[in-house]
Amino acid sequence: MTVTDSAFLKACRREPVPHTPVWFMRQAGRSLPEYRKVREGIAMLDSCMRPDLVTEITLQPVRRHGVDAAILFSDIVVPLKAIGVDLDIKPGVGPVVARPIRSRADLDQLRPLEPDDVRYVAEAIGLLTAELGDTPLIGFAGAPFTLASYLVEGGPSRNHEHTKALMYGDPELWAELLDRLAGIAGAFLGAQIDAGVSAVQLFDSWVGALAPADYRASVLPASAKVFEAVAGRGVPRIHFGVGTGELLGLLGEAGADVVGVDWRVPLAEAARRVGPDKALQGNLDPAVLFAPPEVVAAQADRVLDSAAGLPGHVFNLGHGVLPTTDPDALTRLVAHVHERTAR
């Protein structure tokens, strides 16, 4: 076995698999007591800059759950911090930006990302690939729209009103902002591929707030530029957002090899929307993990049944692991998916 032959990479390439591979968005994090222990007294962004901690935290869910892939412990705002944007991650809140970007002058905060800006990430990836053996490591970046939302709003937002005001009100400035963010995200993914990750995921978590026509006109070109920056590198590209049922076809069109699906659209229907030449990832509702074990198993089977016959399914949740999830429920779910799909 090598990483290349792993069930996860085979599923991304839509090749036959020994079992359906499974990993979880936010598998490294607050649901694990061993995570809370190593993070004690260390700020989130500081922990992302320490290769020893990044390595330990990334490995924790692999050891505990036996998932088919690791995801680098980092955050979508790490490359922004690395180029000098004044921001922090506030516990229980999320990324908070000191000087929101609302005018052309504010764009000065965004210079291009150089590999040296994130050398601690490359160092962590080197340590990780040595430890992980045959288990693939997924790198990631935030997509231009989702990064723009944090930068324009100044923090997490329910309605993205300032973001949309800029997008509709000053299309030229908006395009320039998204283009700069696309350059940063593409460079961040490129640095992770150079360092040895086996796949990359572009998180456009909040883009489900847009209508398809606006996505196509105002966001797709920037996300396509990110995927283009890492095309032809032999590394599958995954594209994910929440509430994107109406955008699934466009998320694929932007240049992904694998399209992530939240829990609102069954995978068989998602496959029709995405088209025949892409794999799918998803899509168990993360809240289902709070139900009794037999219910979790039955709901997982519903996901697997919907994906039956599709070439290329990576089992995942429809969004990240919720912080108060019982880790044993995740371990049982991995075992269940593996047993149910063993060929």
Ligand SMILES: Cc1c2[nH]c(c1CCC(=O)O)Cc1[nH]c(c(CCC(=O)O)c1C)Cc1[nH]c(c(CCC(=O)O)c1C)Cc1[nH]c(c(C)c1CCC(=O)O)C2
């Ligand atoms: C939108 C977004 C962010 N960050 C990320 C996204 C896209 C994924 C998604 O939609 O969930 C991506 C991310 N953030 C983190 C990872 C690690 C890898 C993984 O296990 O998935 C990944 C892939 C660690 C983290 N990033 C963050 C934490 C929690 C911080 C802590 O443990 O103190 C972790 C483990 C902080 C963060 N950073 C962000 C949010 C919304 C938060 C949570 C705020 C909170 O509730 O405390 C921005």
